[in-house]
Amino acid sequence: AQSVTQPDIHITVSEGASLELRCNYSYGATPYLFWYVQSPGQGLQLLLKYFSGDTLVQGIKGFEAEFKRSQSSFNLRKPSVHWSDAAEYFCAVGRNFNKFYFGSGTKLNVKP
Amino acid sequence: DAGVIQSPRHEVTEMGQEVTLRCKPISGHNSLFWYRQTMMRGLELLIYFNNNVPIDDSGMPEDRFSAKMPNASFSTLKIQPSEPRDSAVYFCASLPGQGGGYGYTFGSGTRLTVV
Numbered sequence: 001a002q003s004v005t006q007p008d009i010h011i012t013v014s015e016g017a018s019l020e021l022r023c024n025y026s027y028g029a030t031p032y033l034f035w036y037v038q039s040p041g042q043g044l045q046l047l048l049k050y051f052s053g054d055t056l057v058q059g060i061k062g063f064e065a066e067f068k069r070s071q072s073s074f075n076l077r078k079p080s081v082h083w084s085d086a087a088e089y090f091c092a093v094g095r096n097f098n099k100f101y102f103g104s105g106t107k108l109n110v111k112p
Numbered sequence: 113d114a115g116v117i118q119s120p121r122h123e124v125t126e127m128g129q130e131v132t133l134r135c136k137p138i139s140g141h142n143s144l145f146w147y148r149q150t151m152m153r154g155l156e157l158l159i160y161f162n163n164n165v166p167i168d169d170s171g172m173p174e175d176r177f178s179a180k181m182p183n184a185s186f187s188t189l190k191i192q193p194s195e196p197r198d199s200a201v202y203f204c205a206s207l208p209g210q211g212g213g214y215g216y217t218f219g220s221g222t223r224l225t226v227v
Contacts, residue, residue, distance in 0.1 A: 034215045043116075043203060043218035090155070092215075099145070099168060100216065102155040 002027050004093055006103035013081050014111045021076040021106050023091030031093040033074040034100070035065055038088045047089075050074065061085070086110045116219035118204050124225045130192040133222045135204030136185055143207040145216065146179055146189050150200045161187065194226045 005024045013019055025031065032051040036044040048059025055067040065076045074091060088107045094100030117136040125131050137144045145160040159169040161181045169179070176195070181187040191198055201223050205216035 032215075036215075036218075043220045044205075044216075046215045046217070049215045099157045099160060104154045 002031075002093065002101045004091055004101050004103040006089075006091055006106050008106045009104070010107045010109065012109040012111060015083050016080050019076075019078045019081045019085070019108070021089050021091075021108070023074045023076065023103060025072055025074065025091070025093045025101075027072075027093055027095075027101075029095065030069065031095050032100075033065075033067060034092040034094075035059065035063070035074075035076045036090045036092060036102075037061075038090065038105075040087075044090060047076070081108075081110055083110045083112065116204055116206050116217050118202075118219035118222050120222060121220065122223045122225075124227065125194055127195055127226055128193045129226075130190065131194045131198075131224060131226075133189040133202050133204075133224070135187045135189070135219060137187070137204070137206035138208075138217055139185065141206035141208045141217070142184065144181060144187050145205045145207070146187070147203040147205065147218075148200045149203060149221070155203075158189070191224075194224075196226045199224055199226050 003026045007022055034049045035047040037047050038044045047063050048057050048065055050057045050067045058064050063078050065074055067074050088105045090105045091103040092100045119134045143162045146158040148156045158171045159179045160167055164181045177191055179189045201221045203221045204219045207216055
């Protein structure tokens with residue numbers, strides 16, 4: 001069965017520190033992989049996506065993610081976090097136009 | 113492009129009343145998805161359409177929920193009768209063609225409160 005696991009419910013980092021949010025998935029084939037960000041009261045915005053090619057993908061707002069097939073992971077990273085990055089982050093997997101499976105989300109808090 | 117447009121942004125209704133949520137997908141996107149988000153259950157896919165045809169409605173919680181897509185530019189999600197446990201944020205998302213690799217574009221959501 002398809003599933004997405006985000007093991008960290010909450011993460012707090014200091015402004016300027018590096019960030020890594022974890023995502024592991026279970027899927028029958030190599031899926032398309034996504035990270036979304038949701039600010040309070042807002043919809044989900046696509047940060048980045050992977051569906052083939054280079055396993056390190058760059059996204060908006062200085063985020064990047066690396067697909068590791070052997071670990072079934074797609075972790076999100078940012079070298080230096082800004083206070084405006086405080087939000088909830090969702091990992092999602094899917095294929096073609098079928099339904100995507102979302103993780104339960106990781107809430108990021110940024111300390112000044 | 114105005115993105116995916118949902119209305120209303122907020123809806124407060126009394127238990128037993130009918131509620132209709134509306135969505136206008138991005139022009140040219142031919143897949144549309146309705147999601148529900150709650151603290152307890154996270155994001156749940158309710159139903160999705162491709163070329164205005166419902167493809168999978170297995171996530172619709174019960175018969176009180178129904179969704180339609182009469183044309184490529186409009187979809188509704190109806191709850192009748194509404195119950196307090198339906199309180200949630202309902203998102204609509206659209207996708208171009210069979211381009212799953214593009215990722216969904218989400219609307220801003222409708223926050224539904226049933227009292």
